[in-house]
Amino acid sequence: MTGLDVDSLRKDFPILDRTINGKPLVYLDSGNTSQKPRQVIxxxxxxxxxxxxxxxxxxxxxxxxxxxxxxxxxxxxxxxxxxxxxxxxxxxxxxxxxxxxxxxxxxxxxxxxxxxxxxxxxxxxxxxxxxxxxxxxxxxxxxxxxxxxxxxxxxxxxxxxxxxxxxxxxxxxxxxxxxxxxxxxxxxxxxxxxxxxxxxxxxxxxxxxxxxxxxxxxxxxxxxxxxxxxxxxxxxxxxxxxxxxxxxxxxxxxxxxxxxxxxxxxxxxxxxxxxxxxxxxxxxxxxxxxxxxxxxxxxxxDVGMGNVVEHEKALTAYALDALGSLPYIRIIGPTSTVDRGATISFTVDDVHPHDVGQILDDEGVQVRVGHHCARPTCVRFGVPATTRASFYLYTTHDEIDALVRGVERVRKVFA
Missing domain, CATH: 3.40.640.10 (Type I PLP-dependent aspartate aminotransferase-like (Major domain))
Structure with a gap:
């Protein structure tokens, strides 16, 4: 779908082979800090x-x-x-x-x-x-x-x-x-x-x-x-x-x-x-x-920043559609890929973001929760905090599917 061979590229990132709670690591917190390829290490x-x-x-x-x-x-x-x-x-x-x-x-x-x-x-x-x-x-x-x-x-x-x-x-x-x-x-x-x-x-x-x-x-x-x-x-x-x-x-x-x-x-x-x-x-x-x-x-x-943009745009469109299909999800920010990047903040009805983050972590999905050092933005949207998923060149569509499954489990746990 893009000029990136993501499966091959991921082999450059040793940490992506980890498991969390016995499940494959799904790292969706690159807006906080990115993972490092072997070449940098x-x-x-x-x-x-x-x-x-x-x-x-x-x-x-x-x-x-x-x-x-x-x-x-x-x-x-x-x-x-x-x-x-x-x-x-x-x-x-x-x-x-x-x-x-x-x-x-x-x-x-x-x-x-x-x-x-x-x-x-x-x-x-x-x-x-x-x-x-x-x-x-x-x-x-x-x-x-x-x-x-x-x-x-x-x-x-x-x-x-x-x-x-x-x-x-x-x-x-x-x-x-x-x-x-x-x-x-x-x-x-x-x-x-x-x-x-x-x-x-x-x-x-x-x-x-x-x-x-x-x-x-x-x-x-x-x-x-x-x-x-x-x-x-x-x-x-x-x-x-x-x-x-x-x-x-x-x-x-x-x-x-x-x-x-x-x-x-x-x-x-x-x-x-x-x-x-x-x-x-x-x-x-x-x-x-x-x-x-x-x-x-x-x-x-070497990867090419144009390839990074196209890969992340495809991921973001996929994630916006998948999360947007859940009636209990509120996306905080643009809901289209026009002039927006691969960072999506959202809330789950009647569930505090910290609880969302803990359930997702149980599933191996790493996201950030809180006000993301942008508290005035949270105040503007009337929320104390959000759950944030942020993607990068090593993120896959399967990982977004894992995020959505994790959010569905959150809803079941707190129903």
Missing amino acids: DAIREHYERHNANVARSVHTLGTESTAAYEGARERIAAFIGAPSPTEIVFTKNSTEAINLVAHAFTADADDPRFRLGPGDEIVVTEMEHHSNIVPWQLLARRTGATLRWFGITDEGRLDLSDIDELITPRTKLLAVVHYSNILGTINPVELLVAKARAAGALVLLDGSQSVPHVPVDVAALGADFVAFTGHKMLGPTGIGALWGRYELLDAMPPFLGGGSMIETVSMTGTTFMPPPARFEAGTPPIAQAIGLGAAVDYLS
């Missing part, structure tokens, strides 16, 4: 077994090899997202840190007026954001006296753009918006939003935590100023993420952390700093993790 092990040394500090062979592998990963990650230069890729520990790095640059007395923020200025977000793209801006507004505003959500799980001209105005200094919702699966109209922000003179940050793993992303074509994403959701290890930023903006931003490697010279009376990206990578970086992420983007490139 082997790249990390190879580094520790053969090349382990610190980077950018030594002239010996191991240090040179480690630095080459670390910077090589940066180059491949830059190419994967269409960044004009690897110097626009700043390694962070996750998307949260990447977003906070940008928030740190805004102050009341910033040298660059693009990062100067105070009373009367506005930051615009949306009601469907992950907490990582809400809380840093709330803290920034509190520090500077700026105002935080947001787009609402329609009943269909789309952004409510009816008041876009009232929300994005000349007072807007930053628009921070999720590209692909981690709870609703909605893929937002970035082109329209970026154009409006540009016309207002605002900077734009996209949370690409879900989009970069699942759809082809070309940061140059998107037109945003910053894109944050994280490795563990795209077949890579935990502890590594990245911020892509336009170089001229990164060059105008102050350091996020102070320490070794981010300096040019240090004296007791003052310090000068390295240009980006080194300016933002103080201390020993996550070297093995970056190398693992480089291996992950190699894997995704």
Whole structure:
């Protein structure tokens, strides 16, 4: 049905051979964290077994090899997202840190007026954001006296753009918006939003935590100023993420952390700093993790992101139909595959999501339950939490059938 040979591909993922409670593992929680192929695991092990040394500090062979592998990963990650230069890729520990790095640059007395923020200025977000793209801006507004505003959500799980001209105005200094919702699966109209922000003179940050793993992303074509994403959701290890930023903006931003490697010279009376990206990578970086992420983007490139999209679209259509046929299921978010990804949140009538998750786990089906670090979205839809099934390139139609059987068992248990 797609260009993916999923049965062969699954052999690359050792964990998929596991059983849970004596039943085959059905992993439907990739929106939380993805599984890792042998190629990524082997790249990390190879580094520790053969090349382990610190980077950018030594002239010996191991240090040179480690630095080459670390910077090589940066180059491949830059190419994967269409960044004009690897110097626009700043390694962070996750998307949260990447977003906070940008928030740190805004102050009341910033040298660059693009990062100067105070009373009367506005930051615009949306009601469907992950907490990582809400809380840093709330803290920034509190520090500077700026105002935080947001787009609402329609009943269909789309952004409510009816008041876009009232929300994005000349007072807007930053628009921070999720590209692909981690709870609703909605893929937002970035082109329209970026154009409006540009016309207002605002900077734009996209949370690409879900989009970069699942759809082809070309940061140059998107037109945003910053894109944050994280490795563990795209077949890579935990502890590594990245911020892509336009170089001229990164060059105008102050350091996020102070320490070794981010300096040019240090004296007791003052310090000068390295240009980006080194300016933002103080201390020993996550070297093995970056190398693992480089291996992950190699894997995704070999598979082909177009193939990933087509496979996930077919899975999502199948799952929406199957879950939608159950009269006691409420899908929270878009119910068609138009501008939506492979993440489906739902509720079961009269059953708490935690109970749904426990019954599904008994069946070997791993899903996430809760508010998914998107509590304002749950409040908008009048639910305390949801059950979320999220798919990836290794997910099969049989696994979706197992999910549906598990939900039917939930209904029988709590009938």
